[in-house]
Amino acid sequence: MAQVLSDVRVLDLTDSIAGPFAGKLFADFGADVIKVEPPQGDPARRYGPFPGDRPHPEASALFLHLNRNKRGITLNLAEPAGRELFLQLAKSVDIVLESFAPGQMDAWGIGFEKLRMAKPSIVVGSLTPYGQYGPYATYRANDICYYAIGGPMNATGAADLTPIKKTLNMVEAQAGNTFASQVMAAFMVGRYQGEGQHVDVAAVESQLGSVDRRIIFLLTYQFNGETSSRSAGLGVSTLPMGIYPCADGYVQIMTTPAWAGRMLATLQDESLNAYFKEHPMAAMDPSTAEVVQEVLYPWLLSHTKQECFEEADLKNGWPVFPLSTIEDVMNDPHFEARQYFLEIEHPVAGKLRYPGAPWRMAEGGFEVRRAAPLLGEHNEEIYCEELGLSSEELARLRALGIV
Amino acid sequence: MAHLPLEGLRVIDFTVVWAGPLVTKMMAELGAEVIRVESKEHFPSSTKGLMAYPTKEMVATMGGLGSAYPNKDPGPDPYNRHAMFNVHAINKLSCTMELDRPEGMEAFERLVKVSDILVENNAVRVGNKLGLDWEHISALNPRMILVRMPPLGLTGPYANALGFGAHFEALSGVTYIRGYRDADPSKTTETFHMDDASAHGVLFAVLAALHHREKTGRGQMIEFPQAENMLQQMGEAFLDYSMNGRSAEPHGNTHPFFVQGCYPCKGDDQWIVFTLENEAQWQALLELAEHPAWGEDPRFATPLSRRENQDALDPLLASFTQQHDKVALFHLLQRVGIPAAPIYDEADAYRDPQFSERGFFKSMTHLETGTHLYPSHLSQWSGLQMRWETPPPMLGQHNAYVYKEVLGYSEEEYQQMLEQGLIGTEYARA
Numbered sequence: 122m123a124q125v126l127s128d129v130r131v132l133d134l135t136d137s138i139a140g141p142f143a144g145k146l147f148a149d150f151g152a153d154v155i156k157v158e159p160p161q162g163d164p165a166r167r168y169g170p171f172p173g174d175r176p177h178p179e180a181s182a183l184f185l186h187l188n189r190n191k192r193g194i195t196l197n198l199a200e201p202a203g204r205e206l207f208l209q210l211a212k213s214v215d216i217v218l219e220s221f222a223p224g225q226m227d228a229w230g231i232g233f234e235k236l237r238m239a240k241p242s243i244v245v246g247s248l249t250p251y252g253q254y255g256p257y258a259t260y261r262a263n264d265i266c267y268y269a270i271g272g273p274m275n276a277t278g279a280a281d282l283t284p285i286k287k288t289l290n291m292v293e294a295q296a297g298n299t300f301a302s303q304v305m306a307a308f309m310v311g312r313y314q315g316e317g318q319h320v321d322v323a324a325v326e327s328q329l330g331s332v333d334r335r336i337i338f339l340l341t342y343q344f345n346g347e348t349s350s351r352s353a354g355l356g357v358s359t360l361p362m363g364i365y366p367c368a369d370g371y372v373q374i375m376t377t378p379a380w381a382g383r384m385l386a387t388l389q390d391e392s393l394n395a396y397f398k399e400h401p402m403a404a405m406d407p408s409t410a411e412v413v414q415e416v417l418y419p420w421l422l423s424h425t426k427q428e429c430f431e432e433a434d435l436k437n438g439w440p441v442f443p444l445s446t447i448e449d450v451m452n453d454p455h456f457e458a459r460q461y462f463l464e465i466e467h468p469v470a471g472k473l474r475y476p477g478a479p480w481r482m483a484e485g486g487f488e489v490r491r492a493a494p495l496l497g498e499h500n501e502e503i504y505c506e507e508l509g510l511s512s513e514e515l516a517r518l519r520a521l522g523i524v
Numbered sequence: 525m526a527h528l529p530l531e532g533l534r535v536i537d538f539t540v541v542w543a544g545p546l547v548t549k550m551m552a553e554l555g556a557e558v559i560r561v562e563s564k565e566h567f568p569s570s571t572k573g574l575m576a577y578p579t580k581e582m583v584a585t586m587g588g589l590g591s592a593y594p595n596k597d598p599g600p601d602p603y604n605r606h607a608m609f610n611v612h613a614i615n616k617l618s619c620t621m622e623l624d625r626p627e628g629m630e631a632f633e634r635l636v637k638v639s640d641i642l643v644e645n646n647a648v649r650v651g652n653k654l655g656l657d658w659e660h661i662s663a664l665n666p667r668m669i670l671v672r673m674p675p676l677g678l679t680g681p682y683a684n685a686l687g688f689g690a691h692f693e694a695l696s697g698v699t700y701i702r703g704y705r706d707a708d709p710s711k712t713t714e715t716f717h718m719d720d721a722s723a724h725g726v727l728f729a730v731l732a733a734l735h736h737r738e739k740t741g742r743g744q745m746i747e748f749p750q751a752e753n754m755l756q757q758m759g760e761a762f763l764d765y766s767m768n769g770r771s772a773e774p775h776g777n778t779h780p781f782f783v784q785g786c787y788p789c790k791g792d793d794q795w796i797v798f799t800l801e802n803e804a805q806w807q808a809l810l811e812l813a814e815h816p817a818w819g820e821d822p823r824f825a826t827p828l829s830r831r832e833n834q835d836a837l838d839p840l841l842a843s844f845t846q847q848h849d850k851v852a853l854f855h856l857l858q859r860v861g862i863p864a865a866p867i868y869d870e871a872d873a874y875r876d877p878q879f880s881e882r883g884f885f886k887s888m889t890h891l892e893t894g895t896h897l898y899p900s901h902l903s904q905w906s907g908l909q910m911r912w913e914t915p916p917p918m919l920g921q922h923n924a925y926v927y928k929e930v931l932g933y934s935e936e937e938y939q940q941m942l943e944q945g946l947i948g949t950e951y952a953r954a
Contacts, residue, residue: 125732128739142757146725150732169780170764182767186759233906252904257878260858265777265784266865269797270876274786275869278704279711283786284795284867286777287717288702294757295721302727303903306554309529309731310908313738316526319906326884329873329899332546332612332723333689333716336899339885340607341592342870343896349588349869350793351713364699364710371709373694375687377569430685430695440687442694444709447761448771450697455682461752462762474766479753480729481677483658483744485736 124151125485129308131155132210133191134198135220136163138264138290139324140248141187142297143304144218148190149479149487155210155503156191159198160522162496163188172470178496179469183290185493186475189465193494194503195524203523204231209508211236216308217245218300223253233319242311245319246304248296252323262325264293271328273335273349280352295331296324359409360384364444367421371444372429378404383439387432390416467492500524528555528908529731534930536561536635536642537616538656540568542716543689543750544645544673545612546723551641551730552615553901553910559639559926560613561632562919564620567951570688573598573606576951594893603951604918605893613916614888614898619926620919620947623654627946634931636664641730645673645722645750648683658745668743669733671726675718677749690714692751697758703774721757722750783830786867787842789850796850798857798864803827808860813844890915920949 129152133144141156141163148154156163165187166178197203208231211217217236219226226232226245233245247253250262265286268274272292278285286292300322307318330336338349360376361384376384381404385394393416396403403409421429426443433441443449451462451474463477470492478487504510504524518524530551537548537560552558562568567576574590575582583591583598592607599605621635622628632655636642644656651657651672661670675692676682682695693699693715703712729746737743755762761772777786777797784799800806806827810819818824818840823833830837845853850866857864866872873879874897882904885897901910927933927941941947 125736129735145756146728168760170760170768170770172767174768182763183760186763251878252882255878255881257858261861261863262865263799263863265779265786265797265799266863269786269795269867270865271868271873274797275793275795275867277715278713279707282704282707282711283777283788285702285704285712286786286797287715288698288775289758289761289772291698291717291757295717295724298721298724298728298757299902302550302724302731305728305731306529306550307903307905309735310526312735313529314526316907318908321904321906322902323882326879326882327902329879329884330902331720332542333720336611337542337589337592337608339870339873339899340611340896341589342874343898344592344594344607344893345596347591348871364712366710371700373691373699373714375691377574379569434685434687434691435682438686440691442685442687442691444694444700445697446700446771447697447758447765450695450755451762451765453695455676455680456752459677459680459749459752461755470767473763476755476759476762477752479725479756480749481747482729482733483746484740484742 122485124488125482126150126152127485129153129216130214131216131218132157132214133218135218135248137165138183138187138293139297139300140218140220141165142294143246143248143301144191145187145189146298146301146479147216151485151488154191155499156188156193156494157196158193158496160195160524166496177469185467185470185473188493189475190490191494192499192503193497194500195497197523198229198231200521200523202518202521204229206504206518206523207231208235208239211243212239215242215244215311216304217243218248218304219245220248223247223249223258233317237317241317242315243317244304244307244311245317246300246307246322247320248300248322248324250324252326253321264290267296267324267328268292271325271335272331273333273338276334276338276349276351278351280350284351292328293324296322296327299327359407360404361413361417365417365421367424367426367429369425372421372426373442373444375440380439383437387437387439388416388420392416463489465489465492468495497524526908528911531555533557533641534559534639536639538642538644538646540571540646541688541719542608543719543722544643545571545609546719547643547726548616549612549614550723550727550902553912555911556641558616559635559922559930560616560618560917561621561635562618563622564919564948564950565622565952567603570608572603572609576603577953578602599892601892601918601950610890610893610916611898615911615913616917617922617926618917618919619923620949622946625946627941629655631927631931633664635926636661636668638930639665639668641669641671643671643673643726643730647686648674648678662743666743667737667741669730669737670743670745671730671748672745673722673726673748673750675750677752678747689716689718689750693718693754696751696755697761698754701761701772701774703776705774705776705778709774718750718754721754722748725753778834781831782827783834783837785834785838785841787838787845789845789848789853789866791849794850795867796845796853796864797867798862800827800830800862805860805862806830809857809862812856812860816840816844886912888912888915892918918949919951920947923947923949
């Protein structure tokens with residue numbers, strides 16, 4: 122069966138992380154996503170990590186992951202001839218994704234209004250740090266900046282230490298995830314009503330509108346004037362809550378008052394059971410913390426993180442979860458049983474294990490069709506076979522540095 | 525003139541906590557009629573506050589999310605007044621339905637027949653018990669797009685694991701590597717990134733399934749394993765392990781090859797973050813710092829040596845940032861092309877000129893909580909305005925509309941249901 126988006130074509134002009142993440146979602150579900158790189162390539166090709174830590178523009182882990190399932194061409198939009206070629210390409214697509222500075226596409230004469238004249242249903246998605254207008258429209262930002270000004274970084278981390286960002290490039294990726302969902306919604310208008318849209322997404326707003334605490338804290342401030350902080354946390358409990366050491370690492374525990382029974386069922390300690398029986402309000406009593414710790418700590422230190430998880434959570438429904446490492450995750454029996462990680466072969470980087478389907482659809486879902494494109498891998502296929510350029514013309518464009 | 529993409533479609537919102545309700549919030553903004561189906565007999569914890577009926581005294585001691593009521597007053601119906609629910613309930617309708625009673629199941633089945641999308645994020649066991657499985661739903665409505673979003677999927681050894689987003693982040697490797705470089709992992713606090721990642725993934729998936737339905741006439745089930753969706757955002761770490769056998773270690777606020785960090789500013793708990801990507805930015809920063817002696821230190825002569833010696837450089841950068849107000853410094857650094865941002869709390873965000881000019885915060889009046897500025901849409905479109913119409917619904921507020929107009933019950937039948945306590949507007953008291 123054809124994939125759900127097999128009749129959708131996307132020109133992905135974005136680079137680095139956030140924009141390509143959005144293009145990847147379209148590509149993973151069947152869209153023909155043509156990645157357009159400047160002749161020197163997407164900067165993500167230089168980010169790594171690389172096999173053996175030897176930089177190679179075709180073997181950057183970040184690039185390989187974010188651009189799988191896409192075809193790739195090179196095109197120099199700074200040159201008028203490059204823009205001419207782009208306009209021809211754009212006639213055949215449903216969606217253009219771009220992350221240039223606001224106004225750059227218009228200045229080049231290839232902005233939304235221009236594209237829409239040739240194709241009224243076209244959707245142009247623009248992703249920038251602060252959106253297309255406003256006093257900060259030209260300001261620069263990245264993963265840590267989006268989280269700092271948009272997200273709840275002020276409330277992430279320990280009160281006696283600095284605020285701390287999210288890990289890897291997950292905030293960039295989430296900006297791309299937001300970009301994808303918003304552009305997909307506009308595509309439905311373009312496809313079914315014939316009216317194109319210019320979609321303006323601000324990466325910072327993807328954090329300011331995040332359900333990871335931020336929007337809740339924002340309305341809380343409106344309701345009662347309280348701002349969030351690292352010391353306030355999510356409300357203090359007298360029962361185990363947070364990260365604790367165990368035999369071979371750490372576990373994350375949560376015990377609401379309603380779950381005290383599940384904790385007791387796991388710890389199986391007679392004196393602790395008796396204490397809770399004698400004190401019906403124990404869960405609300407601050408002195409309970411110490412009583413529980415006396416039993417909890419030895420129990421944790423005599424169990425591995427996996428044993429803690431199986432005994433407490435899987436058996437008794439008391440959330441005690443392992444702080445898994447990347448190695449743990451890639452060897453985890455659950456993800457193994459679900460065959461989540463997939464091998465993809467790439468001509469330069471070789472056979473590697475990638476995260477698989479983000480979600481599973483009964484019909485037309487995720488497939489791996491190809492590894493990330495080599496720089497300009499599909500130039501001939503797209504410019505000559507699909508756009509009808511002769512090989513002489515392509516050679517001329519190459520010589521001029523357009524392709 | 526075009527209309528919003530989900531106009532004319534009905535969504536059954538069977539979601540709890542945070543991830544599911546954010547998806548249906550966006551669907552409502554995109555034009556769908558979103559009906560929350562809620563049980564008045566079972567208060568869903570961490571969805572509309574931590575408890576159904578906390579007293580004012582309890583709220584005072586709870587702090588944080590426990591006290592997110594207007595003026596910290598839970599009032600007689602706290603569940604209609606909590607920020608964690610109201611913030612993503614704009615434009616939605618609410619009805620009550622008891623799926624564990626035959627009358628409730630009949631009403632639910634009627635609703636399934638006249639709806640297009642059903643989203644649920646309950647535990648796998650709960651969803652199966654309540655008849656949210658594809659076999660049951662598709663027999664009633666084969667055009668339905670059913671989204672089930674259990675954290676670890678519907679199958680596999682941990683399918684029934686119980687926890688919140690933060691716990692699945694621990695299991696997914698996020699929490700460990702999100703830690704401080706030089707402090708014990710127990711210093712790491714909770715985030716709920718998975719919830720946010722899920723909401724946007726589900727919206728994309730549902731739109732793709734609607735596109736498929738237009739072409740084939742068929743609905744389908746989407747299994748949305750929230751952790752697996754989030755693992756997509758960590759691809760480089762998994763590929764690094766696959767390439768090099770390297771399992772990432774906590775990296776705090778640092779960047780793999782640029783100097784980057786979080787530095788103190790004037791005032792209490794005020795911070796700025798920035799990244800120095802090249803020599804020009806370093807020189808510009810030294811100029812702003814009025815050419816301090818450490819600018820000449822050979823350890824900091826090149827971008828590479830600065831990154832290698834960042835532990836020595838950080839306190840010197842802090843000695844510079846400390847002299848400045850975070851917002852003033854933000855503008856100074858931007859002026860010289862350095863990607864920088866102040867760390868904002870909520871008060872900062874509401875007074876920021878960029879967010880005001882873009883109208884990110886929009887006003888809404890709610891009968892019980894009053895008029896406030898809410899965070900709104902996640903994108904702006906050239907030709908269409910997203911919906912911003914009705915305030916967060918109170919429990920069962922739209923029972924009459926749903927039962928009589930949508931489901932076709934007579935006035936008499938509706939009154940009977942009310943009298944029998946099958947529907948209502950208050951949660952049961954424990």
